[in-house]
Amino acid sequence: MDTLSTMKAWVKLVPITAAIIVLLLALGLIAFNGHFAHEAQFLGRARDLLPERKQLPEWQVTDAPIADTPEMEKRVLDILDYDDAAYVVYRKDDLRVSIYIAYWRPGKVSVRSVAKHTPDVCWTLAGWECSLSEEIPVLAIGEKEIGHTEHRNFTIRGQVEHVVFWHIAGAEVVSYHTGGRPPWHAAINEFIRWGNQFKKEQFFLRISSNKPLADFKESEVMQRVVENFTVIPGFIR
Numbered sequence: 001m002d003t004l005s006t007m008k009a010w011v012k013l014v015p016i017t018a019a020i021i022v023l024l025l026a027l028g029l030i031a032f033n034g035h036f037a038h039e040a041q042f043l044g045r046a047r048d049l050l051p052e053r054k055q056l057p058e059w060q061v062t063d064a065p066i067a068d069t070p071e072m073e074k075r076v077l078d079i080l081d082y083d084d085a086a087y088v089v090y091r092k093d094d095l096r097v098s099i100y101i102a103y104w105r106p107g108k109v110s111v112r113s114v115a116k117h118t119p120d121v122c123w124t125l126a127g128w129e130c131s132l133s134e135e136i137p138v139l140a141i142g143e144k145e146i147g148h149t150e151h152r153n154f155t156i157r158g159q160v161e162h163v164v165f166w167h168i169a170g171a172e173v174v175s176y177h178t179g180g181r182p183p184w185h186a187a188i189n190e191f192i193r194w195g196n197q198f199k200k201e202q203f204f205l206r207i208s209s210n211k212p213l214a215d216f217k218e219s220e221v222m223q224r225v226v227e228n229f230t231v232i233p234g235f236i237r
Contacts (some may be wrong), residue, residue, distance in 0.1 A: 038203055039106070042232070046103045047086040048233075051224035059092040059221065064101075081109055081116055090221045094178040095211045097221045106201040111169045114202050119152060119163055127159070127224045128154040136235065139164070141217055141226045145237040149212060162216070167199040171233035203232060 064087045067076050085102040093146040102210040104114065124130060133154035139149040152163045168176045207225070216222065229235045 001132050006029065023221050024219075032054075042103065042201065045086070046084040046101045047088070049084055049101060049225075049228045050088050050099055051090070051221055051228070055224055056090065056220060058092060062089045062091075063087075064098075064103050081113075083108060084141065092219075094210075095216060095219065097216055097219060098208045099221075099225065100206045104202040104205045107199050109202070110172055110199055111167075114167055114169070114204055118150070118167070118204075119154065119165060119206060121152075123154050123163075128156045131155050131160070138165075139217070144226045144230075146226065161208050161210070162212050163206065163218075164213060165204070165206040166235065168203040168205070168232060168235055170202075173234060187207060203235075205229075 047063070051061070053059075066085055066087050080102060081104070082206075083105045084101040085100070087098070087100045090097045090099070102114075120130065120133075121126075130152055133153070134151045135150050136149040137147075139146045146166070148166075150165050152165075154161045154163060207216075207222070226236065
């Protein structure tokens with residue numbers, strides 16, 4: 001190979017080498033992120049954000065375990081690594097509204113780590129089939145407006161569950177718009193967007209019902225949830 005050909009070959013390698021170096025530097029900075037966590041803004045309990053029995057005298061309110069057994073609940077905690085969580089079921093007549101909320105303090109986990117465990121991933125792995133998937137830019141609940149909302153219908157053995165969920169990181173609702181796991185480049189995008197502050201204070205809120213969204217979104221339960229969540233920056237527009 002002559003000198004000119006050799007130089008051309010090296011020139012072609014320069015962009016690739018530079019990209020690899022940038023990626024390694026980014027990953028190195030990400031590894032040290034835990035030393036740069038912000039102070040938590042939320043100082044309460046996850047359960048405090050969900051309606052209490054006394055607020056809904058006409059509803060049956062049941063505080064349910066996160067999983068069916070203590071062993072399964074520990075496994076869920078090991079996988080999700082949240083700091084706090086709550087699961088409450090509300091019933092009135094033939095309407096059921098189930099609410100799950102999880103909370104991570106700043107510096108605990110990356111945004112993409114939480115996004116790997118949405119219903120799009122976990123419910124489908126459990127055998128549910130997604131029959132409707134849409135993103136709602138603005139969801140009106142009474143006089144309040146919620147930002148980006150993920151809306152799904154899941155079906156299993158003839159049972160249909162109507163689901164909305166939100167992933168709140170820092171002061172904004174996050175979505176990777178994949179209808180599944182975060183994309184392969186999520187770690188790079190997080191670093192570009194947030195630098196070494198990508199382990200945000202985070203909430204995950206999932207509300208599911210045996211009735212369509214149009215039926216349960218105006219329920220008293222939803223009204224109370226929205227009122228309680230006004231303390232979470234970025235959730236209510």
